[in-house]
Amino acid sequence: MGTSLEIENRSLHDQVVSRVRDLIIEGALEPGARIDEADLIQRLGVSRTPFREALRTLAAEGLVIVRPSRGSTVRKLTREDVKSMLEVLGHLEQLAGELACARASEDEVAALVDLHNQMMKHYLARDRMPYYKLNQEFHSRLTALSKNGSLQEMQSNLQARLKRIRYIGNEKPEYWAGAVADHETMVAALKKRDGKALGEAMATHIRNTWDRVKDSI
Amino acid sequence: MGTSLEIENRSLHDQVVSRVRDLIIEGALEPGARIDEADLIQRLGVSRTPFREALRTLAAEGLVIVRPSRGSTVRKLTREDVKSMLEVLGHLEQLAGELACARASEDEVAALVDLHNQMMKHYLARDRMPYYKLNQEFHSRLTALSKNGSLQEMQSNLQARLKRIRYIGNEKPEYWAGAVADHETMVAALKKRDGKALGEAMATHIRNTWDRVKDSI
DNA sequence: TACTTTATACTTGTATACAAAATACATGAT
DNA sequence: ATCATGTATTTTGTATACAAGTATAAAGTA
Numbered sequence A, B: 001m002g003t004s005l006e007i008e009n010r011s012l013h014d015q016v017v018s019r020v021r022d023l024i025i026e027g028a029l030e031p032g033a034r035i036d037e038a039d040l041i042q043r044l045g046v047s048r049t050p051f052r053e054a055l056r057t058l059a060a061e062g063l064v065i066v067r068p069s070r071g072s073t074v075r076k077l078t079r080e081d082v083k084s085m086l087e088v089l090g091h092l093e094q095l096a097g098e099l100a101c102a103r104a105s106e107d108e109v110a111a112l113v114d115l116h117n118q119m120m121k122h123y124l125a126r127d128r129m130p131y132y133k134l135n136q137e138f139h140s141r142l143t144a145l146s147k148n149g150s151l152q153e154m155q156s157n158l159q160a161r162l163k164r165i166r167y168i169g170n171e172k173p174e175y176w177a178g179a180v181a182d183h184e185t186m187v188a189a190l191k192k193r194d195g196k197a198l199g200e201a202m203a204t205h206i207r208n209t210w211d212r213v214k215d216s217i
Numbered sequence C: 001t002a003c004t005t006t007a008t009a010c011t012t013g014t015a016t017a018c019a020a021a022a023t024a025c026a027t028g029a030t
Numbered sequence D: 001a002t003c004a005t006g007t008a009t010t011t012t013g014t015a016t017a018c019a020a021g022t023a024t025a026a027a028g029t030a
Helices: A012-025 A037-044 A048-061 A079-103 A106-124 A128-144 A149-169 A173-192 A195-216 B012-025 B037-044 B048-061 B079-103 B106-124 B128-144 B149-169 B173-192 B195-216
Strands: A064-066 A072-074 B064-066 B072-074
Touching: A012 A037, A012 A048, A012 A149, A037 A048, A048 A064, A048 A149, A048 B048, A079 A128, A079 A149, A079 A173, A079 A195, A079 B079, A079 B149, A106 A128, A106 A173, A128 A149, A128 A173, A149 A195, A149 B079, A149 B149, A173 A195, B012 B037, B012 B048, B012 B149, B037 B048, B048 B064, B048 B149, B079 B128, B079 B149, B079 B173, B079 B195, B106 B128, B106 B173, B128 B149, B128 B173, B149 B195, B173 B195
Parallel strands: none
Antiparallel strands: A064 A072, B064 B072
């Protein structure tokens, strides 16, 4: 994923898409806010044509709403949106967990366990940001071990849409501890290659995520 | 879904997207084929700007591949693509089945059973086309009964991508009979509101779909 | 003949200009 | 004062022109 090989020849379109996506995910563009074309194309230094194409891509990804003749806004997720997305994400990661146990190589499992150990270090040091980032990567990479491209695509789309909300919702210390416990269970199951158990653990983990974030929406 | 209320004020963008999408799904534009901008904008009577925006939407939906500076092609699904999509679709519809049993109203169940009965009539008359169309609708509407918008969105995206291949693959009579048997099982479980059973039946049905289509890819 | 190189045509990408629609504002009637 | 109506301003949508890149074909070289 994060290798720099295929990133070299990024088209302007891709660049604009990911820059605007980042602005949305990081909250520089607030949910529900109007997207000011004139302002953004200025800031990004591109003209309207590629910018609007990027908006169409982001709209299809579900991050932006385009209302004909009345401009675009950053999609604002309702409680129901988040709940339904997490319901699906949990189910997808359950499948990912099952498949990963069946299909991952020993090395791949070892690499993921390493990542997990790093996360634990950050947890012990209470470094929220690096933990959060590795956590995203953990879920992405575990999903990748399913060797199912379509699953990865959908997982990553949902993860991107929910990124902001999950970050906000994870603030209380007891919540964090709960998430860490979930991860310990998951890694144990992965080591044992117990697909059913890992799947269950993933699903439970995401159900818990809902409990963690639901009050901050 | 199919109500005409929200369709009234369709923007040009939406129209172009769905017309090109139909051309792809119906096979008028063959998988792997180059998309000739000049030709298509002529045929659709629009200019390049809205057409290219539509291509970006279709690319994000996974129906079109845009290679920078060298044009767009209709995405051609590999065996692996189809297999992984069906793996995910089966899992999603399993969830849909479980949720539908828990959340659908009596009327909604009755309406779906009606639809099923119509399908059976077409099967007995061996009218493939109307059966096929109702089948798509059956899966969409059952998924809608999950009352999970995100799930519907992903199901409908996968269904669209696979539409053509599933149509091609369903030609042998014994395959058709098998699909019909699956549907009988599904409807029986839905009537009993047995979520686990319906979920299982849906998953099995889609696994069988792979067996039905795999040799025609 | 095979392999470069170079010129040409064609396709794609981006910017901009113009048209259409929507919003904001002001004026006047009730 | 409130609402309606008409006008101005801003924003969005589409077409087109130009620039940049890619593929094609022709000519030259080994």
